[in-house]
Amino acid sequence: MSHDLFEAARDAMARAYAPYSKFPVGAAIRADDGKIYVGANIENLSFPQGWCAEPTAIGNMVMGGGRRIVEMAVIAEKLALCPPCGGCRQKIAEFAGPETRVYLCDEVGVQKTMTMEELLPFSFKTEMLG
Numbered sequence: 001m002s003h004d005l006f007e008a009a010r011d012a013m014a015r016a017y018a019p020y021s022k023f024p025v026g027a028a029i030r031a032d033d034g035k036i037y038v039g040a041n042i043e044n045l046s047f048p049q050g051w052c053a054e055p056t057a058i059g060n061m062v063m064g065g066g067r068r069i070v071e072m073a074v075i076a077e078k079l080a081l082c083p084p085c086g087g088c089r090q091k092i093a094e095f096a097g098p099e100t101r102v103y104l105c106d107e108v109g110v111q112k113t114m115t116m117e118e119l120l121p122f123s124f125k126t127e128m129l130g
């Protein structure tokens with residue numbers, strides 16, 4: 001992964017709105033249009049109404065004209081690694097393939113690389129709709 005994706009995720013993390021958890025998360029997507037789309041978690045006083053960094057980045061990608069995730073970086077301030085939560089894995093999978101790589105980063109750089117198949121094995125597939 002090139003350094004620009006990591007730096008984009010780190011910059012996005014700095015813009016997180018996480019006054020309740022104090023757990024800022026940043027995400028950066030390199031999309032099929034060649035652009036980088038970023039997101040951070042955005043919390044709410046009504047706690048369940050807040051959302052994760054990954055869907056912010058996905059929303060920015062879709063609205064910006066990107067359609068597929070080529071690769072993605074996720075970073076959190078307080079953990080060595082921030083594995084995407086279950087809901088985020090399903091959301092990422094919608095725009096990714098089994099070999100799409102997700103880079104789990106700390107403030108130094110990429111610490112772990114995972115494929116979507118590793119993050120979300122035996123996932124619900126469109127074929128199952130019949």
Ligand SMILES: O=c1ccn([C@H]2C[C@H](O)[C@@H](CO)O2)c(=O)[nH]1
Nearest residue numbers: 021023025041052053083084085
């Ligand atoms: O994959 C994840 C997991 C958690 N969070 C956010 C949600 C919440 O604002 C904070 C603490 O759970 O971290 C993310 O952004 N992405």
Ligand SMILES: [Zn+2]
Nearest residue numbers: 052084085088
């Ligand atoms: Zn999540």
